[in-house]
Amino acid sequence: MGRRQFPWVLATVAWSQSEEFTRGTHLGLPLLSWGLAPRDKVATRRQLRGMGLRPNGQEAVAYLYFRCRRANKQVFAELFLISGAAPHRPATPAQHTAIAKANLAKRICRTCGRDAGYIVPRETGQCTDCWLADQSTQEPVAA
Template sequence: MTRRRSSARFFDPTGARFGIPTWPWRMAPPHLRTRRQLTAEGLRPGGQDIAGQVLWNSRRYRCGVRAAYLYDVRLALPKRTPSERQRAALGKALAARRRCPDCGRDAGYVLPRHLGTCLDCADSGATSTRTTLERRHAA
């Protein structure tokens, strides 16, 4: 009974109460999708306005009500694919985040920003606290 009452509370397909068309969880029309659903289908909103929203009760967050915005799949555009130069630049940037400035090796993971070095260098005490603080302020 609680579920039905909350469904009626969020059911506003005309948008008179909430300003935009609103549906309860799992009751939105089939042509409307969230951003994640569009991404899973290889699409993006493509600059269109929000077509509606889904509202549901949540005990996890303080506000109690969560929202997901919906976009019309018929107006969505295909996702853009990066060029080869963009992919190469992204690869270099990600590699730089894995390279330790002290030992110079690729750690195989993104270095923690609060340490500024790989975990092996941080554990061995190869860098003093002063050097780490100087590196942080320089960046």
């Protein structure tokens, strides 16, 4: 049995009018253990994301600590007020189109003009086939 690393502490917290039990503080903020954080009031960045929300620039109000089983180490996650979060804006169709176009342009080989299927190197702007062909013939690249 490990020693009690984090004793119970009653403290003022951002999400409650009354004092709540915490596990002390971490970096100056209330520290909560797994299951202690009220799920309807605070959430980690990842949980916000799962709810379609973003922290909206607010500071973390507490830390949640838990043991990451895979890494076998203690993890401190920032907790944000759900009430202070804003909807995460998904990219608009126009933005998707612009991104797709930009990505497509980066895949077009300037020698053969085909979609290489991957982003061609900026230095050559060529797909691997054309680049290799140029290398083997040692022809100067047409300006």
